Amino acid sequence: AQKVTQxxxxxxxxxKEDVTLDCVYETRDTTYYLFxxxxxxxxxxxxxxxxxxxDEQNEISGRYSWNFQKSTSSxxxxxxxxxxxxxxxxxxxxxxxxxxxxxxxxxAGTRLTxxx
Amino acid sequence: DAGVIQSPRHEVTEMGQExxxxxxxxxGHNSLFWYRxxxxxxxxxxxxxxxxxxxxxxGMPEDRFSAKMPNASFSTLKIxxxxxxxxxxxxxxxxxxxxxxxxxxxxxxPGTRLTxx
Numbered sequence: 001a002q003k004v005t006q007x008x009x010x011x012x013x014x015x016k017e018d019v020t021l022d023c024v025y026e027t028r029d030t031t032y033y034l035f036x037x038x039x040x041x042x043x044x045x046x047x048x049x050x051x052x053x054x055d056e057q058n059e060i061s062g063r064y065s066w067n068f069q070k071s072t073s074s075x076x077x078x079x080x081x082x083x084x085x086x087x088x089x090x091x092x093x094x095x096x097x098x099x100x101x102x103x104x105x106x107x108a109g110t111r112l113t114x115x116x
Numbered sequence: 117d118a119g120v121i122q123s124p125r126h127e128v129t130e131m132g133q134e135x136x137x138x139x140x141x142x143x144g145h146n147s148l149f150w151y152r153x154x155x156x157x158x159x160x161x162x163x164x165x166x167x168x169x170x171x172x173x174x175g176m177p178e179d180r181f182s183a184k185m186p187n188a189s190f191s192t193l194k195i196x197x198x199x200x201x202x203x204x205x206x207x208x209x210x211x212x213x214x215x216x217x218x219x220x221x222x223x224x225x226p227g228t229r230l231t232x233x
Contacts, residue, residue, distance in 0.1 A: 033219050045207065045224040052218070091159065095219040102147055102211070102219045103172055106159040 003027075004094045006107035013082055014115050021077045021110045023092030029053075034068065034075045035093040035104070045091070051075065052097075082114045118142070120225035122208050128231045134196040137228045140189055141210030149222060150183055150193050151207040159207075165191065166213075198232045205229050 003026040013019045025034065036048040049059060051068055059066045063080045079086055092107045121140040129135055141148045149164040163173040168185045176183070180199070185191040195202055209222040 035221070037224075042226075043205065044226050045209075047221040047223070050219075050221055097218055102149075102164055102166070102213065102217075103161060104149070104219065104222065105161070108158045 004092050004105055004107035006090075006092055006110050008110045009108070010111045010113070012113045012115065015084060016081050017114075018078060018080050019082050019112065019114075021079075021090050021092075021112065023075045023077065023107060025073050025075065025092070025094045027073075027094060027096055029096040031097045033095045033097055035095070036066065036075075036077050037091045037093065037106075038088045039091065039109070040088040048077075048090075079112075082112075084114050084116055087112060087114045120208055120210050120223050122206075122225035122228050124228060125226060126229045126231075128233065129198055130233050131199055132197045133232075134194065135198045135202075135230060135232075137193040137206050137208075137230070139191045139193070139208030139225060141191070141208070142223055143189065145210035145212045145223070146188065147211045147213055147222075148185060148191050149209040149211075150191070151209065151224075152204045153207060153227070154204045162193070195230075198230075200232045203230055203232050 005024045032053045034051045038046045056068050065078045067076045089109045089111045091109045093104050095104045123138045146167050150162040151159055152162055153159045162175045163183045164171055165185045181195055183193045205227045207224050207227045209224045211220045211222045214220050
């Protein structure tokens with residue numbers, strides 16, 4: 001069964017620090033998709049990125065970057081020069097795509113607090 | 117454009133009462149998902165629909181929970197009878213799978229915070 005582990009329950013940093021949120025996944029499928037979502041204090045989940053298992057290129061979007069390593073089954077998320085507005089719970093999720101399955105499994109989430 | 121709409125936003129009810137949560141997905145999206153979020157269990161997928169048809173309801177906790185999608189623009193999640201342990205935030209999400217059925221970004225509604233006394 002698919003599984004996502006976010007070992008860091010809570011992280012606290014001071015503004016402008018870089019921070020990396022870890023995500024390790026388990027799957028037997030060769031085709032799968034990984035996601036990151038942000039849940040700010042308002043409660044709504046916001047999509048950040050989608051990556052398929054065949055694309056190991058790292059991605060950068062502004063202050064956000066993602067490191068996908070199939071060899072270690074990890075899909076880590078780094079925020080550079082963190083800001084107070086980055087404070088939120090961040091979820092990593094895995095979706096196995098065999099047979100068009102859209103069953104998305106979320107990790108437990110990492111609560112990031114960025115202090116001014 | 118309107119996002120996923122959920123109602124009510126908050127619901128407080130007494131144990132044993134029937135609760136109905138409603139969701140309107142984004143127009144054009146043909147996949148709809150119901151999730152439950154609690155401190156203890158995190159985000160759990162309860163059920164999802166493709167083209168109004170339930171595909172996987174293995175996450176539905178028990179027979180007290182039922183979900184329907186009578187048309188492409190409306191879905192309900194019903195709990196009857198409700199129990200205090202059902203207290204949680206219930207999210208509805210919708211998506212438009214990519215070509216070949218590959219999963220795409222899910223757009224989440226604001227959630228319904230349910231409290232069962």
